[in-house]
Amino acid sequence: MEKLIQMAHGGGGRLSAEFIEEEILPRFGNEALNGLPDAASLRFPGQKLIFSTDSFVISPIEFPGGNIGSLAVHGTVNDISAAGGNPLWLSLGLILEEGLEISVLRRMLDSLKNAAENCGVRIVTGDTKVVPKGHCDKIYINTSGIGEAIDGFNFGKARLSDGDCVIASGTLGDHGMAVMSARHGLNAMKELRSDSAPVHRLVQSISEELRPSVKFMRDPTRGGTAAVLNEIVSDSVSGITLCEADIPFAPGTRAVSEILGLELLNSPCEGRMILICSEEASTEIIRIWKSLPEGANSAVIGRVNTEPERVTIKTFGGGKRLLDVPRGELLPRIC
Amino acid sequence: MEKLIQMAHGGGGRLSAEFIEEEILPRFGNEALNGLPDAASLRFPGQKLIFSTDSFVISPIEFPGGNIGSLAVHGTVNDISAAGGNPLWLSLGLILEEGLEISVLRRMLDSLKNAAENCGVRIVTGDTKVVPKGHCDKIYINTSGIGEAIDGFNFGKARLSDGDCVIASGTLGDHGMAVMSARHGLNAMKELRSDSAPVHRLVQSISEELRPSVKFMRDPTRGGTAAVLNEIVSDSVSGITLCEADIPFAPGTRAVSEILGLELLNSPCEGRMILICSEEASTEIIRIWKSLPEGANSAVIGRVNTEPERVTIKTFGGGKRLLDVPRGELLPRIC
Numbered sequence: 001m002e003k004l005i006q007m008a009h010g011g012g013g014r015l016s017a018e019f020i021e022e023e024i025l026p027r028f029g030n031e032a033l034n035g036l037p038d039a040a041s042l043r044f045p046g047q048k049l050i051f052s053t054d055s056f057v058i059s060p061i062e063f064p065g066g067n068i069g070s071l072a073v074h075g076t077v078n079d080i081s082a083a084g085g086n087p088l089w090l091s092l093g094l095i096l097e098e099g100l101e102i103s104v105l106r107r108m109l110d111s112l113k114n115a116a117e118n119c120g121v122r123i124v125t126g127d128t129k130v131v132p133k134g135h136c137d138k139i140y141i142n143t144s145g146i147g148e149a150i151d152g153f154n155f156g157k158a159r160l161s162d163g164d165c166v167i168a169s170g171t172l173g174d175h176g177m178a179v180m181s182a183r184h185g186l187n188a189m190k191e192l193r194s195d196s197a198p199v200h201r202l203v204q205s206i207s208e209e210l211r212p213s214v215k216f217m218r219d220p221t222r223g224g225t226a227a228v229l230n231e232i233v234s235d236s237v238s239g240i241t242l243c244e245a246d247i248p249f250a251p252g253t254r255a256v257s258e259i260l261g262l263e264l265l266n267s268p269c270e271g272r273m274i275l276i277c278s279e280e281a282s283t284e285i286i287r288i289w290k291s292l293p294e295g296a297n298s299a300v301i302g303r304v305n306t307e308p309e310r311v312t313i314k315t316f317g318g319g320k321r322l323l324d325v326p327r328g329e330l331l332p333r334i335c
Numbered sequence: 336m337e338k339l340i341q342m343a344h345g346g347g348g349r350l351s352a353e354f355i356e357e358e359i360l361p362r363f364g365n366e367a368l369n370g371l372p373d374a375a376s377l378r379f380p381g382q383k384l385i386f387s388t389d390s391f392v393i394s395p396i397e398f399p400g401g402n403i404g405s406l407a408v409h410g411t412v413n414d415i416s417a418a419g420g421n422p423l424w425l426s427l428g429l430i431l432e433e434g435l436e437i438s439v440l441r442r443m444l445d446s447l448k449n450a451a452e453n454c455g456v457r458i459v460t461g462d463t464k465v466v467p468k469g470h471c472d473k474i475y476i477n478t479s480g481i482g483e484a485i486d487g488f489n490f491g492k493a494r495l496s497d498g499d500c501v502i503a504s505g506t507l508g509d510h511g512m513a514v515m516s517a518r519h520g521l522n523a524m525k526e527l528r529s530d531s532a533p534v535h536r537l538v539q540s541i542s543e544e545l546r547p548s549v550k551f552m553r554d555p556t557r558g559g560t561a562a563v564l565n566e567i568v569s570d571s572v573s574g575i576t577l578c579e580a581d582i583p584f585a586p587g588t589r590a591v592s593e594i595l596g597l598e599l600l601n602s603p604c605e606g607r608m609i610l611i612c613s614e615e616a617s618t619e620i621i622r623i624w625k626s627l628p629e630g631a632n633s634a635v636i637g638r639v640n641t642e643p644e645r646v647t648i649k650t651f652g653g654g655k656r657l658l659d660v661p662r663g664e665l666l667p668r669i670c
Contacts, residue, residue, distance in 0.1 A: 012557025038414035039387030052374030053426035091388035144479030182611040222347025225657035
């Protein structure tokens, strides 16, 4: 019979210990974690550290191109990377629903393990809680992460200037549409996959000489590209105009967005970077990024201008419209 | 009408931004947090860091002596402290249930803010998710924390030797019984309060000269004192014998444990420390701890002996019994 998660798996007694020994240590064991202290002791290589946290409550927990396990790694790795850090260590906080099939949990943990290895980060501390059936939806995961700041980055909206280039590292909105299609059973869309992936190699690929020219980096998750760009121009003397024809969209993603009537620039990515830099630097950054698999579709999608606090988009039709931050629910439980 | 949490408070759009501006920044604002990057950039003072994480799913969220907000600070501060660190920074990951009254959330956040100030830690990064009604129980909180290792501590079960003293920093089991009494409506127990509190000052009070004599420290949370002591003697050549008459128990806590038929040594604390040190050092540590309010009831509660892997207790009646790690559910959702 399928093994199910019981309340006692989170209770601190023998079943808790067995859970750690059978499910956690074989996958994630390392010097810092093995003794199972309540906290990891870590030798820190640098002087400035980057610290980030994210909770993942995505529904469904599996979607084309990933699951909550790999997503929980990519989300935090990408937040650290976008802040200009090299990700080093992650914590893993599990909230499990009583009755969850252990086979499902194992699939998520395997995926999480593989993603962490691919990102070169180690799980060094963790915690598992179990809540009664109906008080969680299968599994929620919190990852918090520590990285080491990469020298030479200096982000700030005050540095934006007229003509700066807005770069997207790949097709936009895939993650949101992949999750929505899984949720609504549009699985026939074979071409549609989440972009869930790490962006740390994109950041690490920016050479020391180019770093001072980078004025902003952010991975566009909840709220999508529109939310990120509006955030950067808020309280700023600059604005941004995107050119719709230049924005890379995957055909399957576009098809689903049209079926569901959703704006792709509000749809989150989980493996893309939005970067703003001087025009001179943009050519070189695009060249470098295009040489990496995760940056193959990178493109300049817009420009900084002098219209304060406005994000606009030049449409295919030749018109121009405001790209506002959406109010209301957007895409719930997308990460 | 009472304001309620909506799905859109976690959606990444305008309501998300308003939530952060109205509820988070006024309470927790600081240099690292104010720009609301996805990750905090922090200047790290030392070379060795301590990293810990805990998710809090306690029910009910308010109990005599605390609530989930203060508990979320104390839990992680104490894990860092027990690992021999000075706590510096916390992350704050909120999972909120749609429909949660904003007044309740504010009470939790105020309490969290006060606890953080009392512990000298800053909230430097955070994340808020909202799940539909029925997919969480009001509020779950993850805190992850970073501390700086205090020089001179060197813990390890291999260092235990016959005659070493087991010290408890105060009455044991209060938190578990306070939560159980709140859950079962035994509120008439006026004397009963959770011990939820930080232990960092207890750790910081141990002078450099005394630190090498400290062989083990752990705050006894889930599974209680019995779980912590069994963990330390597992795979060890040493055992531990407690003396029941020497263990400090609060009268209200003992009364509730008798009503509910629960073993107090399995009941978690959230503001106590179990420390093992040489006999010589124990006198001095007890003297220092008794001079602090949080250590006023500290006492030597047992001794290390040469019976491998066994935790026993000398009872009031003069007998001796095994104190095993309990199987099964223990006290669910106690933290």
